[in-house]
Amino acid sequence: MSTPAQLAARLRAEADDGSLESFCLDTGIDLLVLFGSAHVDTTNANDVDLAYSVDFSRAKADRPNLLDVATAFYARYGDGIDLMCLDTADTVAQHEALQKCELLVDPSNSKYGTLQMMAAREYINTAYRREFELRSLMS
Incomplete structure (x- = not known):
C-alpha cells in the first residue's frame, strides 16, 4: 500500500510521461486534478483527493459512472484515493477542487479553464444563498 506522498508522486510522474492521460482517456475521463491535502502537503496528507470530469464527446452509453472510475483507479493505484466527479459535485466542492488544485490531465488544454x-x-452567484442558509441555522 502506497502512502499519499508516494501516490501523489506517482500521479505527477505519470502526468509528465503521458501515461496518466492515456489511462484517463481509456477510462472515459478528459480532466483530472489533484486537490486537497495531498496537493498542499503530501507529508501530512491522509489520502489523495482527485477530481475528474467525464468525456462528454462519448456516447452516453459509453460514459463511465462513478463505480467505473473508482474501479479503474483503485485497481491501478490502490484505495488511498478519494474521487470526486466534477460533473455532479455541488457548487462549493467544484469551486474548492478547481481553485486550489494541480492540473494532471486536460488533453483539450481548455476544459480545466472553462470549468474553473x-x-x-x-x-x-450563489454566495447569498449560502449566507442565508447559515443565518437561518444560527437563528
Missing part, C-alpha cells in the same frame, strides 16, 4: 471559470462564477 464556471465554478467560480456559480460560487459567487
Whole structure:
C-alpha cells in the first residue's frame, strides 16, 4: 500500500510521461486534478483527493459512472484515493477542487479553464444563498 506522498508522486510522474492521460482517456475521463491535502502537503496528507470530469464527446452509453472510475483507479493505484466527479459535485466542492488544485490531465488544454471559470462564477452567484442558509441555522 502506497502512502499519499508516494501516490501523489506517482500521479505527477505519470502526468509528465503521458501515461496518466492515456489511462484517463481509456477510462472515459478528459480532466483530472489533484486537490486537497495531498496537493498542499503530501507529508501530512491522509489520502489523495482527485477530481475528474467525464468525456462528454462519448456516447452516453459509453460514459463511465462513478463505480467505473473508482474501479479503474483503485485497481491501478490502490484505495488511498478519494474521487470526486466534477460533473455532479455541488457548487462549493467544484469551486474548492478547481481553485486550489494541480492540473494532471486536460488533453483539450481548455476544459480545466472553462470549468474553473464556471465554478467560480456559480460560487459567487450563489454566495447569498449560502449566507442565508447559515443565518437561518444560527437563528
